[in-house]
Amino acid sequence: MKMKKELVLDIVCPYCHHSLMDEEVKIKGIASVGLNVRLEDNKKGKVHLCAAYECFDHQVDLPVADGEILGLCCPYCHKELLTSETCQVCGAPMADLSLSTGGFVRICSRFGCFNHFLSLEIPAV
């Protein structure tokens, strides 16, 4: 049992600002981050990521090979969330997600890598 309070992220699309939180799919009892995913062979599906920061639990509704790059898209405006920024661990494109509170999270698009970083905007006083 961890006593530390987990940081739960409230993710929105960086383009259309629609909430990406999916109340219907819960991971660890909290609403997950729901994204559309397109695989290298053009198969489409859904991925749900745990919204707790530093938890890498996730669900994908189609078989994904380890090491495959996921084309992550917003389910509302269908924009690709991948950026030109690359993962420092594996070189795959990083996907950009915004936080409703300001700031952003970048996650590695390579399945099985899960390198990510969080940048919280500290509001100016």
Ligand SMILES: [Zn+2]
């Ligand atoms: Zn969007």
Ligand SMILES: [Zn+2]
């Ligand atoms: Zn990576």
